[in-house]
Amino acid sequence: MCSLDGLFQNNRAWANQRVTQDPQFFARLARQQAPKYLWIGCSDSRVPANEIVGLDPGEVFVHRNVANLVVHSDLNCLSVLQFAVEVLKVEHVMVVGHYGCGGVQAVVERRSVGLVDNWLRHVADVAFKHLHRFDLSEHPISLGRKLVELNVVEQVGNVCRTTILRDAWKRGQQVEVHGLVYGLEDGLLRPLGTSIDGRGQWEERHEASVQALASMSDHVGG
Ligand code: CO
Numbered sequence: 001m002c003s004l005d006g007l008f009q010n011n012r013a014w015a016n017q018r019v020t021q022d023p024q025f026f027a028r029l030a031r032q033q034a035p036k037y038l039w040i041g042c043s044d045s046r047v048p049a050n051e052i053v054g055l056d057p058g059e060v061f062v063h064r065n066v067a068n069l070v071v072h073s074d075l076n077c078l079s080v081l082q083f084a085v086e087v088l089k090v091e092h093v094m095v096v097g098h099y100g101c102g103g104v105q106a107v108v109e110r111r112s113v114g115l116v117d118n119w120l121r122h123v124a125d126v127a128f129k130h131l132h133r134f135d136l137s138e139h140p141i142s143l144g145r146k147l148v149e150l151n152v153v154e155q156v157g158n159v160c161r162t163t164i165l166r167d168a169w170k171r172g173q174q175v176e177v178h179g180l181v182y183g184l185e186d187g188l189l190r191p192l193g194t195s196i197d198g199r200g201q202w203e204e205r206h207e208a209s210v211q212a213l214a215s216m217s218d219h220v221g222g
Contacts, residue, residue: 038084067103097152169198
């Protein structure tokens with residue numbers, strides 16, 4: 001008796017069901033993966049990449065960490081990005097944040113959660129950078145929603161600044177970077193800001209996304 005028995009049972013049932021629907025399913029996937037999408041999302045258990053966008057195994061390459069951060073020197077994230085863009089040749093890189101993110105909320109509420117505080121410092125950096133866009137008298141939940149959105153847009157910028165995307169665009173490779181936010185309360189994914197490809201000055205479009213987001217939040221109050 002193993003404490004994971006329930007999971008093994010689920011797994012066998014799932015594999016059987018797959019083979020019943022499509023006898024070649026696993027044989028085909030084992031030979032190669034050709035995903036069009038890279039998902040960079042939060043580790044939060046309520047935001048499962050494939051399921052939310054209805055994609056099968058083999059269709060989305062995934063990197064997740066607490067608060068969906070793309071840190072310039074994070075070899076883990078950079079390696080995933082490089083492999084996805086240069087080897088798998090994904091056409092879309094999606095940075096996916098989510099409302100109700102515990103990591104972002106801890107920053108808003110200045111709550112210490114241990115070692116992960118050091119990682120979340122990157123979210124705090126985003127908050128400091130945009131401090132003038134926040135009305136600190138607002139409810140912490142609405143401040144959190146705004147920081148979730150700004151964090152996504154900033155991480156989209158970080159993806160675009162990597163040598164990986166800059167080199168890909170220089171080569172003329174078709175790859176677009178998107179910011180998205182997921183609502184835990186309604187299960188819906190929404191676009192945030194402008195999608196960015198290699199044409200023209202992406203920095204201007206990125207800045208426009210930040211500005212649009214800030215003024216939109218001003219109108220709806222977060
Ligand atoms: Co989260």
